[in-house]
Amino acid sequence: MKITIQDIAHAAQVAKSTVSKVINDSPRISEETKQRVRAVMKEMNYTPSSLATTLAKQSSFNLGLLIDMSKETEYMNPFFYNIMVGIKSVTGPLKYELTLSSIHDGGPETHFLKRLVLSRRIDGLIANNAIMTDDIAHKLNELRFPFVVMGEYPSAPSTWVDYDNREGGCMLTEHLLTQGYRKIAFIGGERGERLFEKRFQGYAHTLRQAGLQPNEAHNVSGPSDESQGCRSVSALLELDCASRPDALLCMNNYVAFGALKTAREAGIPVPGQLGIATFDDYPFSPHTSPPLTSLHIDTLQLGATAGDMLMERIRTPDSSHRSLLLSPELIVRESTNRSGSPGRTG
Amino acid sequence: MKITIQDIAHAAQVAKSTVSKVINDSPRISEETKQRVRAVMKEMNYTPSSLATTLAKQSSFNLGLLIDMSKETEYMNPFFYNIMVGIKSVTGPLKYELTLSSIHDGGPETHFLKRLVLSRRIDGLIANNAIMTDDIAHKLNELRFPFVVMGEYPSAPSTWVDYDNREGGCMLTEHLLTQGYRKIAFIGGERGERLFEKRFQGYAHTLRQAGLQPNEAHNVSGPSDESQGCRSVSALLELDCASRPDALLCMNNYVAFGALKTAREAGIPVPGQLGIATFDDYPFSPHTSPPLTSLHIDTLQLGATAGDMLMERIRTPDSSHRSLLLSPELIVRESTNRSGSPGRTG
DNA sequence: TTGTAAGCGTTATCAT
DNA sequence: ATGATAACGCTTACAA
Numbered sequence: 001m002k003i004t005i006q007d008i009a010h011a012a013q014v015a016k017s018t019v020s021k022v023i024n025d026s027p028r029i030s031e032e033t034k035q036r037v038r039a040v041m042k043e044m045n046y047t048p049s050s051l052a053t054t055l056a057k058q059s060s061f062n063l064g065l066l067i068d069m070s071k072e073t074e075y076m077n078p079f080f081y082n083i084m085v086g087i088k089s090v091t092g093p094l095k096y097e098l099t100l101s102s103i104h105d106g107g108p109e110t111h112f113l114k115r116l117v118l119s120r121r122i123d124g125l126i127a128n129n130a131i132m133t134d135d136i137a138h139k140l141n142e143l144r145f146p147f148v149v150m151g152e153y154p155s156a157p158s159t160w161v162d163y164d165n166r167e168g169g170c171m172l173t174e175h176l177l178t179q180g181y182r183k184i185a186f187i188g189g190e191r192g193e194r195l196f197e198k199r200f201q202g203y204a205h206t207l208r209q210a211g212l213q214p215n216e217a218h219n220v221s222g223p224s225d226e227s228q229g230c231r232s233v234s235a236l237l238e239l240d241c242a243s244r245p246d247a248l249l250c251m252n253n254y255v256a257f258g259a260l261k262t263a264r265e266a267g268i269p270v271p272g273q274l275g276i277a278t279f280d281d282y283p284f285s286p287h288t289s290p291p292l293t294s295l296h297i298d299t300l301q302l303g304a305t306a307g308d309m310l311m312e313r314i315r316t317p318d319s320s321h322r323s324l325l326l327s328p329e330l331i332v333r334e335s336t337n338r339s340g341s342p343g344r345t346g
Numbered sequence: 347m348k349i350t351i352q353d354i355a356h357a358a359q360v361a362k363s364t365v366s367k368v369i370n371d372s373p374r375i376s377e378e379t380k381q382r383v384r385a386v387m388k389e390m391n392y393t394p395s396s397l398a399t400t401l402a403k404q405s406s407f408n409l410g411l412l413i414d415m416s417k418e419t420e421y422m423n424p425f426f427y428n429i430m431v432g433i434k435s436v437t438g439p440l441k442y443e444l445t446l447s448s449i450h451d452g453g454p455e456t457h458f459l460k461r462l463v464l465s466r467r468i469d470g471l472i473a474n475n476a477i478m479t480d481d482i483a484h485k486l487n488e489l490r491f492p493f494v495v496m497g498e499y500p501s502a503p504s505t506w507v508d509y510d511n512r513e514g515g516c517m518l519t520e521h522l523l524t525q526g527y528r529k530i531a532f533i534g535g536e537r538g539e540r541l542f543e544k545r546f547q548g549y550a551h552t553l554r555q556a557g558l559q560p561n562e563a564h565n566v567s568g569p570s571d572e573s574q575g576c577r578s579v580s581a582l583l584e585l586d587c588a589s590r591p592d593a594l595l596c597m598n599n600y601v602a603f604g605a606l607k608t609a610r611e612a613g614i615p616v617p618g619q620l621g622i623a624t625f626d627d628y629p630f631s632p633h634t635s636p637p638l639t640s641l642h643i644d645t646l647q648l649g650a651t652a653g654d655m656l657m658e659r660i661r662t663p664d665s666s667h668r669s670l671l672l673s674p675e676l677i678v679r680e681s682t683n684r685s686g687s688p689g690r691t692g
Numbered sequence: 693t694t695g696t697a698a699g700c701g702t703t704a705t706c707a708t
Numbered sequence: 709a710t711g712a713t714a715a716c717g718c719t720t721a722c723a724a
Contacts (some may be wrong), residue, residue, distance in 0.1 A: 004717055015695045020719055030693060047464035051401045052717030055700050060397060062445070069431045078629075080427040084446060085415045092451035097467065099408070099445045100430060105438035118393035121443065226633060257633060283424075283629035287572060287603060350701055361711040366703055376709060398701030401716050696723070704715075 003046055012040040023048055062097045063087075063310065064122040066112060068131045069102035078282055079299040083150070086303020087126060094311060096123070103131055117145055124310045129153045129160065146313035148306050152194070157321050159313060161305045164325040165195060165279075168295045169202020171330050172249055172277045175293065177210050179338050181247035181275045185218035187232040187259060188251030196221075196251065199279060203249055217243045224251040229258025237266055247275035247336070253284040256292055260335070275336040290334035297328050349392055358386040369394055408443045409433075409656065410468040412458060414477045415448035424628055425645040429496070432649020433472060440657060442469070449477055463491055470656045475499045475506065492659035494652050498540070503667050505659060507651045510671040511541060511625075514641045515548020517676050518595055518623045521639065523556050525684045527593035527621045531564035533578040533605060534571075534597030542567075542597065545625060549595055563589045570597040575604025583612055593621035593682070599630040602638055606681070621682040636680035643674050 005023075009016040014037060021029045022037040040046075054060050065087065067080075088098055099122060103112050113136070116122045125140070129151030137156035140147050149160035176184050186203050189196030204214050220235050222228040229250065236245055250256035256278035260270060268274050270290060278285065281296040305324060313319070351369075355362040360383060367375045368383040386392075400406050411433065413426075434444055445468060449458050462468045463486070471486070475497030483502035486493050495506035522530050532549050535542030550560050566581050568574040575596065582591055596602035602624035606616060614620050616636060624631065627642040651670060659665070 006717080016717090017696075017719075018694060021694090024719085028693060033693080047460045049401075049717055050465040050467045051397075051404070051406060052700090053719080055395075055397045055401045055702085055716085056718040056720085058397070058700065065446075069434060077427045078424060080430075081423045084426075085448075088415060088446070088448055088451065092448060097445050097447065097462075099443050100411075100434070101443065102431075102434055102438060105434065114393045116443075119396040121396045254633075261635060284633075287600075287630075289607060351703095352701080362701090363703080363705095363712075364710055367710085370703085374709060379709075395701055398716090399703075401718090402701075402703040404703095404716070694724085697721095699720085700716105700718090702716085704713100706711100706713085708709100708711080 003044055005046075005048065008037065008040055008044060008046055011044060012037045058120075059123055060121055061095055062099055062122050063091055064099050064101050064112075064116050064125045066101050066103060066116075066125060066127040066131060068104070068128070070104055071130075082299035083303035083306075086300040086305075087307040088303075089300070090304050090307035091311065096311075113139060117143065124148075124314045126150060126306050126310055129162075132158070144317050146310060146317050148310045148313065150302065150306050152198075152323075152325075154323075158323075159309050159321045160323045161302060161309060162323075162325055163297045163302065163328050165198035166202040166205075167325070168279060168328045169199040169204075169249075170206045171202075171328065172279070172293075172295055173203045173206035175330060175332065176247045176249065176275055176277055176336060177206070179247075179271075179275060179336050181336075181338070182212065183215065183218075183243070183245045184212075184247045184249055185220070185232075185236055185245035186214070186249045186251075187218075187220055187236075188222065188224040188228055188255035190221045190223070199251065215243055215245070218245055224255050226254045226258035226261075229255040229260075230262040231258075233259045233262040233266070237268075246273070247277070250276065250278035252280045253278055253282060253292075253294070256294075257284050257288065260288055260292070271334065271336050271338050275338065277336050281331060285331070285333070288335070290337075293333045293336040294331050295328045296331050298326075301326065349390055351392075351394065354383065354386055354390060354392055357390060358383045404466075405469055406467055407441055408445055408468050409437055410445050410447050410458075410462050410471045412447050412449060412462075412471060412473040412477060414450070414474070416450055417476075428645035429649035429652075432646040432651075433653040434649075435646070436650050436653035437657065442657075459485060463489065470494075470660045472496060472652050472656055475508075478502075478504070490663050492656060492663050494656045494659065496648065496652050498544075498669070498671075500669075505655050505667045505669060507648060507655060507670045507672065509643045509648065509674050511544035512548040512551075513671070514625060514674045515545040515550075515595075516552045517548075517674065518625070518639075518641055519549045519552035521676055521678065522593045522595065522621055522623055522682060523552070525593075525617075525621060525682050527682075527684070528558065529561065529564075529589070529591045530558075530593045530595055531561065531566070531578075531582060531591035532595045532597075533564075533566055533582075534568065534574055534601035536567045536569070545597065561589055561591070564591055570601050572600045572604035572607075575601040575606075576608040577604075579605045579608040579612070583614075592619070593623070596622065596624035598626045599624055599628060599638075599640070602640075603630050603634065606634055606638070617680065617682050617684050621684060623682050627677055631677070631679070634681070636683075639679045639682040640677050641674045642677050644672075647672065 005016045005019050008019045022034050124146040126148050129149050132149050132153050134156040137158050149158050152162045153160045207213055220232040248259055263270055263274055277293040279295045281294045285292040285294040351362045351365050354365045368380050470492040472494050475495050478495050478499050480502040483504050495504050498508045499506045553559055566578040594605055609616055609620055616622055623639040625641050627640045631638040631640040
């Protein structure tokens with residue numbers, strides 16, 4: 001037998017509307033009544049039904065986090081927990097719950113738009129850019145439904161946050177140049193991948209600023225995994241002294257790990273003869289020998305920012321869209337530390 | 347202007363109760379009427395409000411996944427995504443949503459029991475054993491609220507799943523013995539840690555079965571991180587030939603990584619002079635040189651099983667509690683491969 | 693300051 | 709096979 005607002009009203013000798021006002025701490029209720037009603041609520045161990053509240057208030061106080069669980073994006077897996085904690089850290093205190101949803105849940109029949117948005121199960125949505133489409137964005141805008149995209153999404157009006165991958169490319173390249181490296185190769189990733197394009201842009205830009213330019217011979221694109229790192233280094237070692245790189249910029253930890261391993265096997269001293277820097281600080285960077293200079297992304301911060309932006313859109317759904325690029329952090333470690341040594345390679 | 351069941355009723359010239367029956371595909375409605383009503387619904391782009399359905403049905407069709415976000419358990423972080431996908435893979439098709447919750451959300455004032463359970467926001471709960479207490483378990487049982495614990499939880503009546511850590515300890519030890527290793531040290535972890543106790547039990551048991559026993563001199567407990575792996579190996583290398591171990595069983599990948607690194611620096615060949623096996627296959631095991639023999643835990647399967655068990659409890663809340671130990675998988679790699687060589691160490 | 697009554701959008705129970 | 713009507717448990721004008 002569960003107790004309702006009605007029961008409290010009876011027990012406290014007031015109308016149920018009065019109880020409701022007490023629950024919501026309305027200023028038009030006397031302190032005395034509040035005390036009494038609260039006492040009764042506590043006494044009877046009463047908790048309002050969110051099912052009813054939700055219907056009456058026409059708001060679920062629930063947010064959606066939408067991802068595509070069918071593809072295991074290398075990206076989401078390790079970072080998901082942090083992103084989620086980041087989101088909750090700002091939405092939790094505001095009493096919002098967070099519902100996880102995969103686009104393809106419940107069969108292709110039930111699009112998430114129906115399942116979550118139109119059915120009013122959620123008040124707002126955070127979605128990865130990997131699953132966002134212009135259609136969806138337009139539809140959401142049309143419905144004036146609050147949403148935030150995680151990851152750049154410039155192709156349709158939307159509010160999004162991302163880390164600045166281009167700037168990241170600049171930072172790493174800049175660092176390598178400062179350390180005296182001059183022939184820097186970018187390894188891992190392929191033309192057409194959003195992440196690669198941005199990062200490579202930053203790299204190329206910074207090189208040109210320094211009066212250098214990407215060496216065509218260094219062009220070894222491919223998947224961003226360990227074996228690609230190995231292959232890249234093997235290939236680059238074949239080059240003649242003049243064009244052989246003295247530093248590597250890696251797409252991620254796996255590529256860097258493979259590169260480091262192959263370099264070691266080839267007897268090339270790192271960082272002495274070959275500097276290695278990489279995007280991401282997880283999972284290997286702090287652990288390798290030598291530890292890798294890397295570009296750290298605060299995924300907790302990313303989630304928190306997405307949460308902030310979503311709350312703002314919920315408050316003011318008609319405000320204009322905005323987007324934000326967060327700055328990554330360069331973590332300098334031994335793999336690029338050539339300070340002191342003039343470091344001529346060849 | 348959002349359209350309700352009433353609007354559909356009008357447009358289709360039927361009572362709203364009829365529309366409701368069509369929505370729920372009641373058999374007492376003529377095929378003809380169904381067609382017509384469905385057409386209208388599609389036409390008007392109608393989606394039932396889950397807020398209303400939920401109140402009428404007295405069920406939220408929502409499950410809770412409860413964790414403690416304030417402590418970053420090494421455990422949850424990398425595995426969270428898989429666990430979650432596992433849960434969704436079984437609950438999603440059954441039309442349940444999954445709500446993530448931290449125990450401490452919304453201030454200490456609002457206990458999750460109130461926030462989620464008593465308020466009826468969720469129909470069932472999956473919780474990590476790290477946050478479960480006997481109090482909570484009793485309370486949930488008292489409320490006849492369906493819940494499943496992830497990780498062993500024998501101290502109070504509950505339904506739980508876990509991987510069999512004791513068996514894991516047996517499997518790894520057994521494997522090392524089979525490879526001809528005889529002086530096996532267990533490194534990483536500390537007395538009192540649930541995980542350590544179980545794993546160590548399996549290890550010790552298998553040794554004794556083989557007529558051996560844990561060498562007291564091998565006792566180097568401590569945190570389960572890389573530096574502990576390094577320290578342990580350094581310490582063990584100090585021992586005289588007789589008691590120096592010929593194989594290591596590591597609490598996790600970080601310990602193993604540290605051990606491997608130190609062994610290499612000391613010029614000890616792995617697996618020739620020292621075999622190394624470890625719990626967990628993430629994040630290093632497949633990538634090290636040599637790759638590590640490890641005990642893999644299918645976290646997706648863990649989530650899926652928890653989901654299954656929860657659905658069962660929701661269907662039959664009064665069935666008796668049960669618990670399940672899943673078997674881990676041994677992945678043999680080079681770090682323990684001494685086949686062919688008699689492998690005497692000293 | 694408190695009470696009355698009409699929603700909120702469904703489902704469920706009866707009649708018909 | 710369909711329709712009225714009462715729940716479901718809370719909020720919110722509007723009255724008193």
